[in-house]
Amino acid sequence: MNIKTHRFQIGAFEALVIQDGSRPGSLEAVIKRYPDVPRAALENAAQTLGLDWDAIELSRNILLLDTGAQRVLVDTGEGIGDGQLTEALPAAGISPERVSIVILTHGHGDHIGGITNAEGRLLYPNARYVMWKTEWDFMLELAQQVEDPDYAAFIRRNLLPIQDRLTLIESDTDIQPGIRAFAAPGHTVGHMALLIESGGQRLLHIVDAAHHPAQITYTDWSPRFDRQPELARVTRRALIERALSENLPVMAYHFPFPGLGRVAQRGQMAVWEAGTP
Numbered sequence: 001m002n003i004k005t006h007r008f009q010i011g012a013f014e015a016l017v018i019q020d021g022s023r024p025g026s027l028e029a030v031i032k033r034y035p036d037v038p039r040a041a042l043e044n045a046a047q048t049l050g051l052d053w054d055a056i057e058l059s060r061n062i063l064l065l066d067t068g069a070q071r072v073l074v075d076t077g078e079g080i081g082d083g084q085l086t087e088a089l090p091a092a093g094i095s096p097e098r099v100s101i102v103i104l105t106h107g108h109g110d111h112i113g114g115i116t117n118a119e120g121r122l123l124y125p126n127a128r129y130v131m132w133k134t135e136w137d138f139m140l141e142l143a144q145q146v147e148d149p150d151y152a153a154f155i156r157r158n159l160l161p162i163q164d165r166l167t168l169i170e171s172d173t174d175i176q177p178g179i180r181a182f183a184a185p186g187h188t189v190g191h192m193a194l195l196i197e198s199g200g201q202r203l204l205h206i207v208d209a210a211h212h213p214a215q216i217t218y219t220d221w222s223p224r225f226d227r228q229p230e231l232a233r234v235t236r237r238a239l240i241e242r243a244l245s246e247n248l249p250v251m252a253y254h255f256p257f258p259g260l261g262r263v264a265q266r267g268q269m270a271v272w273e274a275g276t277p
Helices: 027-033 039-049 085-091 133-142 149-165 229-245
Strands: 005-010 013-023 058-066 071-074 101-103 128-132 166-169 173-176 179-183 192-198 201-207 249-252 260-266 269-274
Touching (some): 005 192, 013 085, 013 192, 058 249, 128 149, 128 179, 133 149, 133 166, 149 166, 166 173
Parallel strands (some): 101 128, 128 166, 201 249
Antiparallel strands (some): 013 058, 058 071, 192 201, 249 260, 260 269
């Protein structure tokens, strides 16, 4: 198994990106994920931006921050079966027992699937967990559904065990000094983004507000898994404008590994430029 990791600094914070897994890119895969975008528009975008659809993987980039006082994990990946995070952490010299905070940016399976193992035990037994309250409430509602009992069971297996160690937030707040969560709804009802800051250096983690680098330019594109597409577009534009106006390095959960780069202005277009902060 080829596990990719990438280390960098945000001021005094030590940052590690771990690829939990990836899926190969292709034009057909993009068409499937963005059914409302005509093939001609996708082909035109590739020509305009110089994209090769086959070269753009859909990665799962998980951020671990060592602040000196805390080890903070942002999302837990796919989990049982497809996820690589549980193998990658010990390989990187990090004990899961030493993770003190787990931020759950939203409730999709590729973000909460690694909370528990196959026996239902917590993989980060000493951590406290943080989630947006509207997202938590919505996921618990889904856990009662009968239309998809397997998905309902998946939610219950991963979320119910953290109830007694969960912090629910309802407004923009500092999860701990230097890590601020703020609402970024649309992809899900309680999707959050993060602003990380230390020693005058910052990183804007947009998580799933954009899934593909082309969405930095074509902000109207919403994948089929955006629950509120119109709101997702508003959120995406706001995050891109903030990244531009404040010259912020950016991380995206699903961009090609390690998901780091900047939003740059090219004429009238905003474009993604991959690179380490």
